[in-house]
Amino acid sequence: MTPMFQQFHAAKAAHPGMIVFFQNGEFFELFESDAEVGHRILGITLTKRDETPMAGFPLAKLDHHLRTMLSAGHRVAVVEQMEPPNDGKKIIPREVTRIVTLGTITEDELLDPRKPNHIAAVVRVKSNLLGLAWADLTSGTFRACDVTEAQLADECARLMPAECLIPEDAAEQLRPILSSARSITSRPHWTFDPSTSGEVLRKHFATSTLSGFGFHDHQPCLQAAGALMLYLQETLKASVSHIRQLVPHLTNTFLALDETTRRSLEITRTLRDHSREGSLLSLIDRTVTPMGARFLHDALLAPLNKREAIEARLDAVAELVREHALRGALREQLETISDLHRLTTRASTARATPKDLGAIARTLRLLPKLKAKMTGRKSALLCELETQLELVPDVRELLDRALVDEPPMYPKEGGVIREGYHAELDELRKLTRDGKEWIARYQAQEVTRTGIASLKVGFTEVMGFYIEVTNANENRVPTDYIHERTLKGAKRYITPQLKEYEEKVLTAQDRSHALEFELFLQTRDAVAAQTLRLLQTADVLALLDFLTALAELASTRNYTRPQIVDESILDIREGRHPVLDQTLPPGNFVPNDTRLSLDDGMFWLITGPNMAGKSTFIRQTALLVLLAHVGSFLPAKSATIGLTDRIFTRVGASDELSRGLSTFMVEMTEAANILNNATPQSLIILDEIGRGTSTYDGVSLAWAITEYLHDVVKSRTLFATHYHELAQLEGPLAHLRNYNVRVQELEHEIVFLHQIAPGHADKSYGIHVAQLAGVPNAVVKRAEQVLGSLQNRYTISAGARVPVAKPEVPGPEIVDPPEKPKRKAKPPTSGPNLFGEGASSS
Ligand SMILES: Nc1ncnc2c1ncn2[C@@H]1O[C@H](COP(=O)(O)OP(=O)(O)OP(=O)(O)O)[C@@H](O)[C@H]1O
Ligand SMILES: [Mg+2]
Secondary structure, eight states: OOHHHHHHHHHHHHSTTOEEEEEETTEEEEEHHHHHHHHHHHOOOOEEETTEEEEEEEGGGHHHHHHHHHHTTOOEEEEEESSOOOSSSSOOOEEEEEEEOTTTOOOGGGSOTTSOOEEEEEEEEETTEEEEEEEETTTTEEEEEEEOHHHHHHHHHHHOOSEEEEEGGGHHHHGGGGTTOSOEEEEOGGGGSHHHHHHHHHHHHTOSOSGGGTOOTTOHHHHHHHHHHHHHHHHHOSOOTTOOOOEEOOGGGBOEEOHHHHHHTTSSSOTTTOOSTTSHHHHHOOOOSHHHHHHHHHHHHSOBOOHHHHHHHHHHHHHHHHOHHHHHHHHHHHHTOOOHHHHHHHHHTTOOOHHHHHHHHHHHHHHHHHHHHHTTOSSHHHHHHHHHOOOOHHHHHHHHHHBOSSOOSOGGGSOOBOTTSOHHHHHHHHHHHHHHHHHHHHHHHHHHHHOOTTOEEEEETTTEEEEEEEGGGGGGOOTTOEEEEEETTEEEEEOHHHHHHHHHHHHHHHHHHHHHHHHHHHHHHHHHTTHHHHHHHHHHHHHHHHHHHHHHHHHHTTOBOOEEESSSOEEEEEEOOTTHHHHSOTTOSOOEEEEEBTTTBSEEEEEOOTTSSHHHHHHHHHHHHHHHHHTOOBSSSEEEEEOOSEEEEEESOOOBGGGTBOHHHHHHHHHHHHHHHOOTTOEEEEEOOSTTSOHHHHHHHHHHHHHHIIIIIOOEEEEEOSOGGGGGGBTTBTTEEEEEEEEEEOSSOEEEEEEEEESOOOOOOHHHHHHHTTOOHHHHHHHHHHHHHHTTSOOOOOOSOOOOOSSSOOOOOOOOOTTOGGGOOSOSTTSOOTTHHHHTTO
């Protein structure tokens, strides 16, 4: 094996499971099985040398190919040459300079600026007790909590980790729960054990116990946290000192949203194509900095549930709504500010470029003006932000002194440090500059001496300084010129005097660049030392941008401040769907009221034709409750929102074949989750239930579920359904109210009014909607015929219902229709067997 391949195999062995990008001169090469992966994923050409598969790409394409590899879920070790190429006799030393994984990248080019980039770790300690920890390296957050399996799936869906670490022997059983993670990395089991992980944490935080952070020392999540910290230290090959705290994540301070609810309410991504575009987030986002955008993203996925905290945000938003001019000024200033979180963490992990430091300096210069604007505010939160906004003047002053106005990207080519910052550097630069003047003088002198007017002194990397004379003047070249190279039409020469001077100038330049690099590193270290203060300032800017953006939204879209109350009620007048309100043409959206209380009914059963607006209305209510808990104003005339502990949704049908669940099984799993976990403080949105099975099974389940939610669970509930039979429950169920979405029936068509009104609908107009959708006329006509013969074939009555008090309950009395069609294989008169599923049981 050649020495180069030995180097490759050593890197491979030290970084199991990773793809190795191996620098060889002007290219990165992938070898063996990596080459095949590279060929498949990067589309680079696969070749063979001595039977070894190889594939390569030019150095400049590194970032591009890294991004593609990461997106495909791979981790990459980058091996670089540590010395310039030599004559080929000596093997060039190479080292792994970077390990790039989805969860540990900090480069802007590889990240979405508007989303956090989480890396998580999970360990199971008992059958239903797991430890979870996560970090966002780009902002220095590090959190942990113990969870059940169900909570883990929800938290994972909220965090959407770019990378999730699990013990290698638990991969099989944990993978299915972590389906929201973009990539999974198996880690040695020992990195999760209590003593190793505890030691890593205690060492990193320099404490003897983690109780100071609010943990007790045997919590499972600390095992995950320690394993995560160790991985970060190994992978970054740099300090992770910007992670200064492990914060316990207290799930009870947030309004809980399970994975299904987040997904079906399309909070940050749409159901259809998982894109941000069209989601609640995309439509309400008025932030002007990436820091604020990420704050909003997180806030929507973890709304608050404590009244004081919500009110504090609302007070601040209200003040910024009132103060138009202030809001405008703040937004204008925030807009010019860079992503201080990510810049700071790059400085802290020794990855910041001179340009990054320049951006920090520019941002710090903008702060005093911003702070001045924030003084004298009334709301407590804005006052607090003003106090916490650290200007970090020492760092600003240092950067202003040390760096040029527009520092370059690369630190090794000079042009980074400001004139006058360092005496020795100034001297070296002068020498370089004088050198150049000397060359100019030398050229003039040689022109005079030789009489060749076109004589030029030039410079190339390979040749250094030279004198160029055209062939026409060759006979006038003095004898002391030494011929070096022949070009087309000219020859190049050197002289001992020229070479002597070159030596002096070039060493001066080399030394000046080296010194500049040294000074840059010192400056970066000095910035890194102030990481915590800079991050705190970034946090303030994020929250300020978030609040200002909510105020901007409220002001431009005519939102009102919700009143938050402790009782479990809702009173929204003229509420609008926050997404449709913006996407429909102005004036087209029909506002509606939601009033849930003991007087107005805690359970609204909403019937109405297809396409009438049932789903829109119930989702709108859930979204407004969510927004109120985020601290936002609401698109409504007025709103009183009772504090909510959880929002549950059961919406639409979705197959999760990947989890091995059928459509109906998913539906019932979601229903079970709601029935078992909702409380009187919860809000439940049901959009059809029992539709994935036979009509009789479905309506029976919907019936029983309605009773149970009403009698036992007692949450505020909106239930949209086409089971008109359920309307009979108004009366027997004291807090259930029938509502319907109004339509106007004209001779040949129906007009959707989109108005929610008391009372129930008795028709679905499904066939009419089918016609609108372009179903062939023959089918529509036949359906009308069949409908005629089916109508009134079965009835269900509320009957002699036994009030439900505790989980074991007798069901509703189902009165079989006289003909018992369910048991009959015979189709209805002249119709097809629509209830085919009933036939099979006969
Ligand atoms: N309040 C409203 N104002 C204006 N347009 C509305 C309103 N509500 C709904 N719509 C329009 O009607 C369409 C259908 O609404 P939605 O999906 O809520 O109907 P639905 O009653 O749930 O129908 P189905 O029974 O078929 O599920 C929406 O996509 C929207 O364009
Ligand atoms: Mg619907």
